[in-house]
Amino acid sequence: MKxxxxxxxxxxLAAVAAAPAQAGKTLDTIKQRGxxxxxxxxxxxxxxxxxxxxxxxxxxxxxxxxxxxxxxGDASKVRYVxxxxxxxxxxxxxxxxxMLSRTTTATLTRxxxxxxxFAPVTFYDGQGFMVPKKLGVKSAKELNGxxxxxxxxxxxxxxxxxxxxxxxMQFKPVVIEKVDEIRSAxxxxxxxxxxxxxxxxxxxxxxxxxxxxxxxxxxxIISKEPLAPTVRHGDEEFADIVRWSxxxxxxxxxxxxxxxxxxxxxxSEDPGxxxxxxxxxxxxxxxxxxxxFAYNIIKxxxxxxxxxxxxxxxxxxxxxxxxxxxxxxxxxxxYAQPFR
Amino acid sequence: MAEIAHGGPAAxxxxxxxxxxxxxxxxxxxxxxxxxxxxxxxxxxxxLLTTVPGLLDWAIFRAVWSADTSAPCxxxxxxxxxxxxxDKHRLIFFGTYPYVEQWRPLLATGILLxxxxxxxxxxxxxxxxxIYWAVGLVLVAVLMWGGxxxxxxxxxxxxxxxxxxxxxxxxxxxxxxxxxxVLALGRRSHMPIIRWLSVSYIELxxxxxxxxxxxxxxxxxxxxxxxxxxxxxxxRAQVGLILFEAAYxxxxxxxxxxxxxxxxxxAADSLGLSFFQKQRKIVLPQxxxxxxxxxxxxxxxxxxxxxxxxxxGLFDLLNSAKAALTDLNWRGFSIELYIFTxxxxxxxxxxxxxxxxxxxxxxxxxTRR
Numbered sequence: 001m002k003x004x005x006x007x008x009x010x011x012x013l014a015a016v017a018a019a020p021a022q023a024g025k026t027l028d029t030i031k032q033r034g035x036x037x038x039x040x041x042x043x044x045x046x047x048x049x050x051x052x053x054x055x056x057x058x059x060x061x062x063x064x065x066x067x068x069x070x071x072x073g074d075a076s077k078v079r080y081v082x083x084x085x086x087x088x089x090x091x092x093x094x095x096x097x098x099m100l101s102r103t104t105t106a107t108l109t110r111x112x113x114x115x116x117x118f119a120p121v122t123f124y125d126g127q128g129f130m131v132p133k134k135l136g137v138k139s140a141k142e143l144n145g146x147x148x149x150x151x152x153x154x155x156x157x158x159x160x161x162x163x164x165x166x167x168x169m170q171f172k173p174v175v176i177e178k179v180d181e182i183r184s185a186x187x188x189x190x191x192x193x194x195x196x197x198x199x200x201x202x203x204x205x206x207x208x209x210x211x212x213x214x215x216x217x218x219x220x221i222i223s224k225e226p227l228a229p230t231v232r233h234g235d236e237e238f239a240d241i242v243r244w245s246x247x248x249x250x251x252x253x254x255x256x257x258x259x260x261x262x263x264x265x266x267x268s269e270d271p272g273x274x275x276x277x278x279x280x281x282x283x284x285x286x287x288x289x290x291x292x293f294a295y296n297i298i299k300x301x302x303x304x305x306x307x308x309x310x311x312x313x314x315x316x317x318x319x320x321x322x323x324x325x326x327x328x329x330x331x332x333x334x335y336a337q338p339f340r
Numbered sequence: 341m342a343e344i345a346h347g348g349p350a351a352x353x354x355x356x357x358x359x360x361x362x363x364x365x366x367x368x369x370x371x372x373x374x375x376x377x378x379x380x381x382x383x384x385x386x387x388l389l390t391t392v393p394g395l396l397d398w399a400i401f402r403a404v405w406s407a408d409t410s411a412p413c414x415x416x417x418x419x420x421x422x423x424x425x426x427d428k429h430r431l432i433f434f435g436t437y438p439y440v441e442q443w444r445p446l447l448a449t450g451i452l453l454x455x456x457x458x459x460x461x462x463x464x465x466x467x468x469x470x471i472y473w474a475v476g477l478v479l480v481a482v483l484m485w486g487g488x489x490x491x492x493x494x495x496x497x498x499x500x501x502x503x504x505x506x507x508x509x510x511x512x513x514x515x516x517x518x519x520x521x522v523l524a525l526g527r528r529s530h531m532p533i534i535r536w537l538s539v540s541y542i543e544l545x546x547x548x549x550x551x552x553x554x555x556x557x558x559x560x561x562x563x564x565x566x567x568x569x570x571x572x573x574x575x576r577a578q579v580g581l582i583l584f585e586a587a588y589x590x591x592x593x594x595x596x597x598x599x600x601x602x603x604x605x606x607a608a609d610s611l612g613l614s615f616f617q618k619q620r621k622i623v624l625p626q627x628x629x630x631x632x633x634x635x636x637x638x639x640x641x642x643x644x645x646x647x648x649x650x651x652x653g654l655f656d657l658l659n660s661a662k663a664a665l666t667d668l669n670w671r672g673f674s675i676e677l678y679i680f681t682x683x684x685x686x687x688x689x690x691x692x693x694x695x696x697x698x699x700x701x702x703x704x705x706x707t708r709r
Contacts, residue, residue: 045666049663050663054434054436054442081573082653082655086555087652090559094562207671
């Protein structure tokens with residue numbers, strides 16, 4: 001999510017000079033290979049992890065599938081390559097993977113210096129604070145002098161320092177690497193505050209807290225972590241396909257199309273829906289892919305809401321609220337550009 | 341009645357003082373033969389008494405052995421949650437290898453183990469062993485990759501778990517050993533260029549940690565390849581591992597070479613043996629025999645070092661186990677998982693160590709005092 005590693009930056013910067021300009025078109029390579037190679041994480045609950053059968057699943061994985069469906073009409077034509085934080089950018093730059101869907105925060109440096117393009121954000125996250133209710137703290141501004149549990153080597157640690165400096169407050173960091181240990185440190189009271197991405201806080205409160213109501217997540221979100229699929233510069237057509245594959249899932253939810261009512265919707269008279277599902281052709285041709293790509297994505301992967309609920313939503317152990325990831329019509333930030 | 345030849349009554353056989361035999365004697369001799377030892381025994385006994393019952397209670401008596409969900413493990417007073425391991429054993433052992441095809445890595449692991457165990461028996465130490473190995477390794481490759489004989493192709497990026505760990509360790513040993521041998525001979529060579537090359541290689545590799553070699557191989561190296569060319573991630577890691585290991589083996593073997601008395605070289609020379617005959621028949625057999633302990637120590641190290649491929653995102657045994665931890669339905673059972681994984685590593689490493697001791701005893705019969 002935010003595992004910005006010192007190594008990653010070093011390696012990525014070193015890579016800029018040496019990165020070969022990708023000669024062959026990424027899309028051509030993918031079609032020739034008959035498979036999309038998608039860089040995912042090493043195992044992050046809800047986003048990408050191998051299940052009991054060793055098959056990859058998660059929100060990030062579903063967007064790999066969506067792109068594979070757009071190109072091949074088949075969600076199974078993806079090879080997942082697990083990448084570490086330091087390794088993910090060189091892997092993308094060198095062409096070892098075609099795209100990353102790996103809880104990667106879109107930033108200016110990555111967009112420019114590293115030579116990447118970001119698809120629409122698939123998950124909006126941001127860093128927050130959780131405190132035990134009994135401390136009586138209502139706002140992060142009251143945290144002066146607090147002991148804060150944080151994991152090392154991430155943007156989380158840097159954001160924390162930035163925030164306290166900006167607010168002219170003091171804090172004592174308790175730096176612990178293992179999530180398990182951080183959890184027990186916080187719940188056993190070794191630190192007053194735990195900070196990580198808001199999604200992580202919510203799930204920790206829901207799942208690990210002995211009594212969830214004893215803890216509150218403070219309203220301040222101190223950083224923006226828009227997580228987005230990433231492609232490298234040099235193949236705009238492929239970047240377009242990735243972008244509109246993500247938009248297709250969001251647009252489908254806006255239009256009220258899900259995997260259950262999909263075939264009914266084919267008969268809809270709404271011109272917007274007809275265009276979207278490829279009943280009225282045009283969009284597919286413009287992207288250079290099947291006219292029914294959106295239909296196929298919804299059929300095989302689902303709309304954004306379904307993807308969210310299946311992997312990280314209320315019914316999952318993570319128990320995340322839609323929050324910022326709700327549609328713009330319901331107060332969130334998910335907003336697809338028009339399909340026309 | 342036994343009459344003894346020199347006449348006279350037989351001396352009544354006397355038992356040794358009770359205090360030196362039986363349980364009491366053993367205890368006295370081994371546990372309480374001095375103030376310090378008695379003290380140590382008491383302290384150790386106290387520590388054992390306070391920890392072992394609780395440990396057994398947790399690990400066995402109160403443990404949850406099978407359950408479909410984590411609920412029974414979270415009940416107050418429940419012990420170790422082995423049900424978690426049971427639920428995840430396929431993921432831990434085979435990683436991301438396609439589920440329905442997992443009989444293939446299972447079989448491949450079996451073949452590797454048979455080869456390894458078979459090679460431990462000195463009766464099989466002859467030329468045909470190499471043929472068995474060649475055939476075995478080809479079989480393993482066919483099983484793992486597939487793509488022939490109707491087996492579906494499985495990319496080595498999907499390999500994982502114990503087979504991956506074993507393959508990396510075995511292939512690492514098999515290739516690193518000859519390279520190390522050549523480097524050791526090279527370092528002792530009288531030809532300056534060969535010596536300098538060997539020395540600089542060995543010192544360069546020994547000067548950096550393995551993790552640096554792996555990161556270089558996986559992160560930096562691909563960026564220098566021409567566009568469109570990419571060398572397989574597993575291959576890069578494996579080559580990195582081999583090159584690293586070879587430098588260490590070279591130094592170990594060199595230690596053995598230096599311990600072979602000069603007279604042996606001279607004797608071989610006086611027989612008119614060529615350089616290679618001399619090394620193969622006279623020097624190396626003696627040198628290698630002397631370096632079995634550090635060599636095996638090194639192989640054990642290599643077996644454990646394979647877990648470092650975690651930094652390049654391969655799912656070896658430990659990394660697959662860690663992936664199992666990300667199932668939020670089974671949260672909080674990391675201790676059980678790490679104990680289980682440690683036990684697997686222990687079984688392998690301890691048997692290697694035991695075998696090397698036996699081999700050492702066996703090969704040194706002639707020189708033992």
